[in-house]
Amino acid sequence: MNLREKIRNWAIPTLAVxxxxxxxxxxxLIFHIPKFVLPTPSVVIRALWQWGRIIAWHSGQxxxxxxxxxxxAVIVGLVLGWAVGFSAMLYKALYPLLIAxxxxxxxxxxxxxxxWFGIGTIPAVLTAFLISFFPILVNxxxxxxxxEPELRDVLLSLGATQFQIFRKVGLxxxxxxxxxxxxxxxxxxxxxxxxxxxxxxxRGIGYLMIAASSRFDVPLVFAGLLAxxxxxxGLYAIAAILEARLTRWAxxx
Amino acid sequence: xxxxxxxxxxxxxxxxxxAVSLTYYSTRSCTQAIERISFNVAPGTFVAVVGPSGCxxxxxxxxxxxxxxxxxxxxxxxxxxxxxxxxxxxxxFQNASLLPWRTALGNVLLPLEIVQPYARQLRQHKADFVRRxxxxxxxxxxxxxxxxxxxxxxxxxQQRVSLCRAxxxxxxxxxLDEPFGALDAFTREELWLVLQKVxxxxxxxxxxxxxxxxxxxxxxxxxxxxxxxxxxxxxxxxVQFGYPRELELSYSAQFTELVHELRVSMAREQRERA
Numbered sequence: 001m002n003l004r005e006k007i008r009n010w011a012i013p014t015l016a017v018x019x020x021x022x023x024x025x026x027x028x029l030i031f032h033i034p035k036f037v038l039p040t041p042s043v044v045i046r047a048l049w050q051w052g053r054i055i056a057w058h059s060g061q062x063x064x065x066x067x068x069x070x071x072x073a074v075i076v077g078l079v080l081g082w083a084v085g086f087s088a089m090l091y092k093a094l095y096p097l098l099i100a101x102x103x104x105x106x107x108x109x110x111x112x113x114x115x116w117f118g119i120g121t122i123p124a125v126l127t128a129f130l131i132s133f134f135p136i137l138v139n140x141x142x143x144x145x146x147x148e149p150e151l152r153d154v155l156l157s158l159g160a161t162q163f164q165i166f167r168k169v170g171l172x173x174x175x176x177x178x179x180x181x182x183x184x185x186x187x188x189x190x191x192x193x194x195x196x197x198x199x200x201x202x203r204g205i206g207y208l209m210i211a212a213s214s215r216f217d218v219p220l221v222f223a224g225l226l227a228x229x230x231x232x233x234g235l236y237a238i239a240a241i242l243e244a245r246l247t248r249w250a251x252x253x
Numbered sequence: 254x255x256x257x258x259x260x261x262x263x264x265x266x267x268x269x270x271x272a273v274s275l276t277y278y279s280t281r282s283c284t285q286a287i288e289r290i291s292f293n294v295a296p297g298t299f300v301a302v303v304g305p306s307g308c309x310x311x312x313x314x315x316x317x318x319x320x321x322x323x324x325x326x327x328x329x330x331x332x333x334x335x336x337x338x339x340x341x342x343x344x345x346f347q348n349a350s351l352l353p354w355r356t357a358l359g360n361v362l363l364p365l366e367i368v369q370p371y372a373r374q375l376r377q378h379k380a381d382f383v384r385r386x387x388x389x390x391x392x393x394x395x396x397x398x399x400x401x402x403x404x405x406x407x408x409x410x411q412q413r414v415s416l417c418r419a420x421x422x423x424x425x426x427x428x429l430d431e432p433f434g435a436l437d438a439f440t441r442e443e444l445w446l447v448l449q450k451v452x453x454x455x456x457x458x459x460x461x462x463x464x465x466x467x468x469x470x471x472x473x474x475x476x477x478x479x480x481x482x483x484x485x486x487x488x489x490x491x492v493q494f495g496y497p498r499e500l501e502l503s504y505s506a507q508f509t510e511l512v513h514e515l516r517v518s519m520a521r522e523q524r525e526r527a
Contacts, residue, residue, distance in 0.1 A: 148348065148350050150346045150348055150350045151350045151352075153315070153318070153320055153344060153346075154344050154346075154350070154364075154418070154419075155367060156318075156320055156338055157318040157319065157320060157338045157340075157342055157344050157428075158338065158340055158364050158367045158368050158422070159337075159338045159339075159340040159367065159368060159369075160367045164367055168352075168363065168366065168367070169352065172352070172354050247354075
């Protein structure tokens with residue numbers, strides 16, 4: 001990548017973000033929208049600065065539950081995805097169940113988790129896990145299920161076992177699908193943990209936002225949203241970098 | 254101690270179809286793919302099977318590979334009845350179906366990671382195996398492309414790699430399912446010569462199914478004609494031209510006449526059905 005391209009890759013998104021905030025600021029100022037309805041970005045950023053330490057502490061909690069829940073989702077999603085993608089019987093058996101489960105709004109599960117585990121960290125971790133494992137599972141299963149029959153025949157005619165086919169062909173083949181799903185799943189994990197925190201926690205950004213809104217401190221609510229958004233972009237970027245590093249063959253560059 | 258790896262198949266294997274029928278059953282219907290097929294392929298010969306599409310040509314190959322089992326009759330390879338994959342066959346298809354995350358060399362080496370005794374010897378004899386794969390790649394004209402990924406290779410080159418992958422474990426039988434069907438005419442003729450060279454050098458028995466009559470006549474020692482579904486053998490033609498054959502041959506009057514005869518016999522069969 002040459003310098004010019006590098007500048008373009010960074011400058012354009014940055015410009016878009018700045019423009020977005022400027023338009024927001026402009027609309028609020030032009031229409032005289034009061035601060036407790038929609039604060040301007042400058043007010044939000046000031047709140048972020050003012051409450052920096054508290055926001056950072058709660059962000060840490062949210063990041064912790066999200067990453068933990070997401071890690072469990074990666075393991076469960078991979079294992080179930082491989083199983084479902086590889087065995088037609090398991091696919092038939094489990095798919096209706098998995099789809100039914102995925103259709104349940106996760107916010108409805110939080111109260112149950114609270115009954116089981118009390119409020120705080122564990123329900124947040126589990127909600128993050130529950131909401132984010134499905135896209136991983138589906139993608140990994142798809143990667144396996146779309147294996148070319150000819151390739152399978154070549155290997156079978158050599159006397160390969162099912163496990164060998166999985167290890168030599170299936171597993172590497174699912175990697176691009178897997179990393180593709182990580183980008184979706186990691187942002188969904190945030191949704192899960194924040195939902196749980198808003199319903200049942202005394203820690204985390206979700207809790208902070210609920211507390212702030214009960215005091216009509218709308219700038220602080222928005223500061224919390226901004227913090228979540230920043231963390232989401234951060235984790236997405238990490239997933240994207242991993243993807244580019246580990247599955248370069250799928251991108252032909 | 255394991256014996257040092259040997260790659261050359263001493264000779265090709267004999268293939269015999271003995272009154273083989275195969276019917277596919279599904280929940281709704283049953284389709285008879287092939288009906289009472291009997292023929293022999295002598296060791297080390299090159300046999301081509303031609304026929305209209307959907308006549309069960311591919312089924313023949315899968316039967317030899319042990320991937321399908323006859324509903325009636327038996328398939329023998331060297332006096333052994335085929336009931337499971339024999340591991341002494343190599344296969345190549347119309348799609349090269351290479352692994353995109355492996356280089357040409359890595360793709361060629363794949364069978365050695367699976368077939369015994371090679372898989373066991375892989376660690377010890379890696380250098381020998383790699384040398385053998387490089388030899389094969391240079392036979393098919395891909396020297397210097399060992400470290401290219403499939404997407405960096407043209408369709409014809411990918412098919413050459415696929416051919417090497419089918420040959421690396423020294424198979425006694427090479428099964429080819431319209432291997433050049435997706436290539437342009439020039440590349441196809443080039444690969445006829447490559448395939449002929451590989452066959453003459455390594456000596457496996459080759460069973461090629463194709464719907465290209467010129468391809469069949471140019472390469473094969475014997476051409477069998479199949480009817481449309483359910484597939485039966487309706488014709489047999491020995492091709493007398495000596496090897497190695499040059500492309501010039503395919504423009505000779507004798508060659509054209511032979512192709513024409515085959516075409517007529519296929520057309521006659523189709524007319525009788527209609």
